[in-house]
Amino acid sequence: MIPFRKMHGLGNDFVIVDARPAPLPLAPTRIAALSDRHYGIGCDQFITLETPGPGADVFMRIHNPDGSEAGACGNATRCVAHLLMAETGRERVVVRTIRGDLPCERLPDGPHGTDWVRADMGPPLLGWREVPLAAEMDTLHLPMDLGAVADPxxxxxxxxxxxxxxxxxxxxxxxxxxxxxxxxxxxxxxxxxxxxxxxxxxxxxxxxxxxxxxxxxxxxxxxxxxxxxxxxxxxxxxxxxxxxxxxxxxxxxxxxGHVLMAGPVATAFEGRFDPQAFPG
Missing domain, CATH: 3.10.310.10 (Diaminopimelate Epimerase; Chain A, domain 1)
Incomplete structure (x- = not known):
């Protein structure tokens, strides 16, 4: 049985599993099954915590509910940072992702309360190859017209x-x-x-x-x-x-150049699942 924690930021919810003690046998198809809201636990993203190299407190691997891997998730970053702060007793931690290292801090008591976390999400990438787009064009005005909306x-x-x-x-x-x-x-x-x-x-x-x-x-x-x-x-x-x-x-x-994001985090519940009960 694998323990997990269900957390969310503003209702953007995550299943978080800890693979730091040992690797977990979770193929993308199994992650998709676990993420299903009817037949699995249900989540917007499935988060795996892994051991990082020097300079970070954890490596956060992100999977979408279809099993595909994502490079960034701001609300999950804040949730994971909150977990690490509780583990370590520190007010500042670094979450490593495919995108890079994301420093996070707990905001001081006051109007935000103790469950507000601010994450440095790094600089935006603005070049057409960096997005990426299919061809060279101005990323400020894409030639995309869907009828009701256009020009993103x-x-x-x-x-x-x-x-x-x-x-x-x-x-x-x-x-x-x-x-x-x-x-x-x-x-x-x-x-x-x-x-x-x-x-x-x-x-x-x-x-x-x-x-x-x-x-x-x-x-x-x-x-x-x-x-x-x-x-x-x-x-x-x-x-x-x-x-x-x-x-x-x-x-x-x-x-x-860096974008900072602050907001609340919350734990919904904790549990355990049998990975063999889900197709993978």
């Missing part, structure tokens, strides 16, 4: 993102548009698709269709991409509240 901006936060800016979020069927955009020919590795309504220079409302996961209550890397693309378009400043269906994250794109 793109960047990578360790995984590809495209953001459509809309006058009224509730007026579009973003759940229907999301999978069409995710699989667009301009996005050879697919992408997380954001639909953003800028309410003020420091307040953005966004819904995100996640690559390999579908609609989620929150997406940390998507919130990062939303702020970055909104600022690049001249629609927002470098600091903003990004309001997602599950709650609000506080975001800052610093002049040095």
């Amino acid at each position: 901006a793109a960047c990578s936060m360790g995984n590809p993102h495209a953001t459509f800016f809309v006058p009224e979020l509730d007026a579009i069927d973003w759940r229907a548009l999301g999978p069409v955009a995710e699989h667009h020919a301009l996005l050879p590795e697919r992408a997380n698709i954001g639909f953003a309504q800028v309410l003020a220079p420091d307040h953005i409302r966004v819904a995100i269709w996640e690559r390999g996961a579908g609609p989620t209550l929150a997406c940390g890397s998507g919130a990062c991409a939303t702020l970055v693309n909104a600022h690049r378009r001249g629609l927002a400043g470098r600091r903003a509240r990004v309001e997602l269906p599950g709650g609000t994250l506080e975001m800052e794109w610093r002049l040095g």
Whole structure:
């Protein structure tokens, strides 16, 4: 039996297993079965903690619920950092991912409370090859027209993102548009698709269709991409509240280039599963 912990950030939920003591026999097909909300435990991403090399406290491996591997997950980063802080008693830890090392800190007591964690998600990647896109083009204006929405901006936060800016979020069927955009020919590795309504220079409302996961209550890397693309378009400043269906994250794109994301984390429950009970 393998122990796990179910955590979430703003409803963006994760199954977290610890493979630091010994490797775990979890192939992508088995991870997909465990991630299924009807027949498995259910999650937006499946997180495996692994032993890092020097300079980090843990390596966090991220799988989408279809079993594919992802390079970044902001809310999972904050959840894992919270676990490490509880383990070590430290207020600052470093979570290593495919994207790189992500320093995290617990925010001091006060308006945020003790369960708020801020993660340095690193700098956005803005080149067309870095996103990546299918051909050379301006990442600030993609020639993508889905009828109800068009002209998204793109960047990578360790995984590809495209953001459509809309006058009224509730007026579009973003759940229907999301999978069409995710699989667009301009996005050879697919992408997380954001639909953003800028309410003020420091307040953005966004819904995100996640690559390999579908609609989620929150997406940390998507919130990062939303702020970055909104600022690049001249629609927002470098600091903003990004309001997602599950709650609000506080975001800052610093002049040095790094994007900081702060928000709450929570543990839903703990349990154990038999990996042989799931196809793999």
